Amino acid sequence: MILDEGLAAFVGAAAAVAHVAIAGSVTVHALLYKRNVGAAVSWIGIAWLSPFLGGLLYAIMGVNRVKRRAQRLRRDRLPPVSSSSAAAIAVDPLSPLEYAVGRLTGLPSVPGNTIEMLRSGDQAYPRMLAEIDLAQRSIGLCSYIFRADEAGEPFHQALIRAQQRGVEVRVLIDGVGGGYFWSGTYQHLKKAGVPVARFLHSYFPWRMPFVNLRNHRKVLVIDGKVAFTGGLNIGAENIEAAKPAHPVRDTHFRIEGPVVEQLTDTFADDWLFTTGEQLVSQAWFPKPAAVGDVTARVVNSGPDEDMEQIEFVALHAISCARRSIRVVTPYFLPAEPLTMALGLAAMRGIEVDILLPEHSNHAILDWARRVPLRPLVEAGCRVWLLPAPFDHSKLMTIDESWSMIGSANWDTRSFRLNFELNVELHDADFARRIIEATTPKRQLTVAEIDADPLPIRLRNSAARLLQPYL
Structure with missing residues (x-):
């Protein structure tokens, strides 16, 4: 005893x-x-x-163990950032923003691009599949979600056909978003001989210390000349015409021109990190050629960077705004500096519009967002609630002349934990098209927020405490 x-x-x-x-x-x-x-x-x-x-x-x-700072495979192919890049768009009143983003990202803004807006899978999937079928040299596809369903199967077949006709095909799927326990897409493509990999994935927990760091990028690059990027995953829920049980509305973009080199560079960097294979040949990086008049630059962000680049670009853009700011995002729970910057912008007379889905597919995020939205509405920001179907678009415009599109939501996870890819564009016509495509619906008021009963307010405030982890 x-x-x-x-x-x-x-x-x-x-x-x-x-x-x-x-x-x-x-x-x-x-x-x-x-x-x-x-x-x-x-x-x-x-x-x-x-x-x-x-x-x-x-x-x-x-613990952030993922460090890939400065390991861009092809930095020597990208021209250095200099004052000339700002001079190229000197007529733009937001040229200080151009200079700041160049210093932040280390990438030049490049003229000579075209960009086309595509709504949901209804418009984007047929265009993406057509470009895959036209590919002659290389295809790089990265998607957070890539389902093996009626939307994903046509992509499977198109990628397999491209591989069989000699195109260099590489497919990267996130190890959690694409299905941690089972990925039908991964199994199908691997069995067909298509090079496919899962980002930061292992079935053994002791070999999976990165569960909180996800690759949320959505990018398709074709022959180093054409690219698609935006917020669109690959899944049947994104095809509105098929009337899925839980439809998702989204916005995707077709880009052609010299900036595709930067998009391809991002994909090649992720592929190297995941597989160890370098993609540096002319099949992936042909000589860039100007095809339009849009100036663009890629803005990457992730836990491998020294700074939260997309978050800092958004802060720079807000501080440079003189007339209007428009933010469209499915989830709104950013860090306090961003909410403060938006509120201060509204208080100095700038029209600030924040467009959110009335109900997203993450209830806790919907609860938590009510807390930071109240002081924004009080400061003069206009918050608009979009009716169903759930809108998954991620868009930002400043002064109807500058835009930022891509994969990043306005929350802590996207800005600080996920690997994200956005593109900034200096083009007034494109910014106006974004504004026209995102018509506000119902405005949220302080009275509506204050009408929440005490148990709901307590629930929302408790959900807000989870902000660092959501």
Whole structure:
């Protein structure tokens, strides 16, 4: 009996020492590497208040081990950023924004592009499939979700046909968004001999320490000359004409011109990171040729970057706005600097319009967004709620002359945890087309928010506390 009590005391003491050591290690790491104060405080609290489990969660979800800084395979092919790139659009009153984004991204803005807006899978999928069938040298496809359903199957067949006729085909699917336990697309393409990979995926938990870092990019590059990007995944829910049970409306874009080189560079970098294979041949990177008059530049962001580039570009754009700001996003839960910048812009007389779906496909995010929306409405921002179907578009315009499109939502996950790809465009005609395509519907008011009963307000405020992890 005495021996049992002694053993129990020893085990208890050892567990206490281990807990202190683990929680202390988490504290030191969070203090050194977490720049966001709220995230640092949250993780330190979890580590101390949840023995062992808190440390395990931090190891899985809180530590950024993905570092690929400066490993762009083809940086020598991209012209250096200089004052001449800003001079190229000197007539644009937002030229200070052009200069700031160049300094931030290290990429030049390139003229000579064309861009076409496509609504949902109804318009985008046929165009994407047609370009795949026309491909002669290379196809790179990256998608967060790529379902093996009635929408995905035509892509399977088109990619297999391209591989069989000698085109270099590479397909990258996110290891979680594309189906963690089973990806029918991965299995089908692999069996057919198409080079396909799953981003940061392993069935063995001890080899999957990156569960919180996802590749949310959606990009298709054809022969290094034509690209598609935006918010559209590949799945039957994106085809409105088929009347799916839970339809998703989205916006995608066809881009042609020299900026496709930057889009291809992003895909090649992700493919190298995932598979170790370099894509550097002329099949992927032909000599760029001007085909239009739109100036564009890729803005990448991810946990491998030293700065949250897309978030910082949005902040720069808001600060440069003189007349109007329009944001269209399916999820709205950004960090406080962005909400503050929007509110201050409205207070200095700028028309700020924020367009959100009335109900998204993530209820907790809908609950949490009510908290930051109230002070924005009070500051003079106009918040518009879009009726069903759920709109998954991600768009931003400034002064009806500058736009940013791509994969990033306006939330902490997209700005700081996910690998995202956006494109900024200096073109007034295109900005006006975005505005015309996103007509506001019902305006949210302070009275409506204040009408929420106390239990709902408590629920919403509690959901907001999950912001660093949503």
